[in-house]
Amino acid sequence: MTDTTKILDASGLQCPMPLLKTKLELNAMKPGQLLEVVATDAGSARDIPAFIKLSCHELVSCTESDGCYRFVIRCGQP
Structure with a gap:
């Protein structure tokens, strides 16, 4: 994704770490910026969209391929 501002690689991390790292990253970002999260924990497919x-x-997009979950999130205005 060429317009992705930041990439968070949460591969190999177990629940709840991918979600916690996603929250921390979003808190440090400006509204409108994009965050791409890559995770391998199946719980992320449920937890991140729910959050x-x-x-x-x-949530701009959410895909899964071979046990790898990718989420593209646009940071909102708090």
Whole structure:
């Protein structure tokens, strides 16, 4: 993704670390910036979209390929 501002590689981390690292990264970003999260923990497929629904952020895309989950999140206005 050429317009992705930051990439967070959470591969190999177990729940709840991918979600916690995603939250920390988003807190440090400016509204409108994009964050691409790469995770291998299956719980991320449930946890990250659930968190985004309750937050000011937007889930731009969510894909899974060979046990690798990719989320592109647009940082929202707090």
